[in-house]
Amino acid sequence: MLNYSSVKASLEDLVIFRDERLPVRRIPLREKPLRRYFLPYRGLLGLLLIAIAWPLSQQITQNVFFPLWLGFILVVDGFVLRRTATSLLVRSPKIMAVMFILPYWWLFEGINQITQNWVYVGTKTDEGLISYFEATLSYSTVIPVVFEVSELVGSFGFIERFARLRAFVLSKRQMIFTSIFGVVSLAAMLIWPTYLFPLTWLSLFFIFDPINSLTGRPSIISQMRKGDYRIAVAFALGALVCGFFWEMWNRDASVAWEYNIGYLDFARIFEMPLLGYGGYLPFGLETYAVFHFVAGVLGWSSEAKISLRGEPRVSSA
Template sequence: MRWSLFVLLLAGLPLLGIIAAGRDPAPYLEMPPTTRYVSHAGFSWPWFCFFVLADLLLIGGLLWAIHHGRQNKREATKRPDLPRALKMATTTAGFQHPRRFPWWGWAGMALCLAFWLLAWKRFTWFWILQPHTFLPIWAGFILAVNALAVKRSGSCLVLRRPLRFLLLFPASAGFWGFFEYLNRFVQNWYYTGIEGMGPQEYSYYSSLAFATVLPGVLSMIDLLLTFPALGKGLARCRPYHLPSSRWIPVICLLAACFGLALIGIFPDQLFALLWVSPLIIVLSIQALAGRHTLLYPLRHGDWRPLVVPALAALACGFFWEMWNYFSLARWTYTIPFVQRFHLFEMPILGYGGYLPFGLACLVAGSLVIGDPFGWEDADHLNAVSAPGNR
């Protein structure tokens, strides 16, 4: 029941804003979404510079954390008082040794490459399935990423939690479907190649494509954690204690809800909240309920839940945009103020949206399969071994 109310809150706020502004909500509920009803502002150098600064601050913070983590990792390995269990907990994928690249990883790579070719070519014999290559490309990619994690660390998310990993696929369809719904209010991207599809056909095929988002990002997180600078290093960064005032999550929750209600009224000014507000709302509610959020490990110097998901989504975003570029069924961007300097279809500054999106993926994935990377255990050991507790 409470999750139903939570979903209604997130979905209802933008629609409530439209209705309060006296607009017709019908275009925002169109299925499939093909009507263009938002006229975006053109390119603006002041806004462009503002988003450049914002992206540089985000990326600079990530690079600082990685560099700081590498230094602390080298220092930690020299500490004789550091518990052996803590050193083991700050690695990923269990405590196994690397293995050979598994056969199913090669199968995944073959599947990915074959459908990449089919997606970008226009074979006459393949025309019926031409718009539907997204799912097999990403299914092969997910297998290949998990196989690479096995080669590097001896395990992967698929092998550790196979049944729960399968639950990520239906959950992902609803998860990304929500962001598609929010996009109706700002129309930062729209699809071509879906003309003529009815509501049921579009819902079916889009759900298959959307189902790969969470498995792809979480698999990439698992792979990135096998790199020492992102795994062990980020687990031993400088502790950061967030303010404990209960008013902070209340204020953040109200501000995020208010911003989400206004994105349809001011789509040019508030489009970035599409990626930020849902995450802030979830974290605020978790904090008010007394639950640990992904920010909690920062107090023990564990920056992995904040840095690695952002990098994982950015890496996946590169492949999303690349494989989309020459596909038949594809998306195109219309982002106000920054619609220049493209990498594939995406304006280069638009890639900054992948950073908070990665955190949202981690939160959503953790709700489905629990603690997929063992961070809660490592966080407990970090707390025990902190200077004030020894």
């Protein structure tokens, strides 16, 4: 026969996460600290934001993209903390704030003015400061969510397989050529967008990652030179996971976007054509490269780290 104590213990086992590496929760005026739970408070807050914002996104004409994705960021950060006993928000709140502030996605909105690969529906017709602020607030979640999900991907054991592979070595001249090629590919894409629009998701990586490597900043090329492909794999898959949620939450939203990608426009999953998901893989790499270029200029690259499985345990990212 079940008694109260056994039922309570069983329920606690479902939600309590026992890991001595994690900080113990303390509440003022409470004699004993609370035990460690399934998610830290930020993760629970994130779940609450998602539970509120997701249904609202389908029912109202106001843009709730920011609270929805802020909730997702908090949930992922909570899971990373649970799995690794550290997280980006714990290690460097300043870097997280910079990620939100950088107007990164506006680069792609500018490119899209020429390529016309996506259009927004359900948005307000006015183009005043309020609309600009709402859009900027929504776009601000892009870098943080890519970094957070990439760190979560990097916490799984399979990532260790990519820590010691064959080195991919580029000479200084080759890296300079790669950066120049990135500039040329970006220019060519803007001139012939109908055919070269996929370069939107490659050219920025070719431009900035070699520069990062040459200037001693964290870069994917530098990691691959040592045979370490974990960063590349984590950010490629991390962006792909983000892409799945972007498209899923976009499908039935009142304020949404629709695609027009020409010869690749077939076999849609949600609103995105199947081959379009391939663009998320290099998008993760160029997000990494562009952020570290800016962080390097500010002198903060060394503080932007993500935890990866394998040796060394924490890698500059």
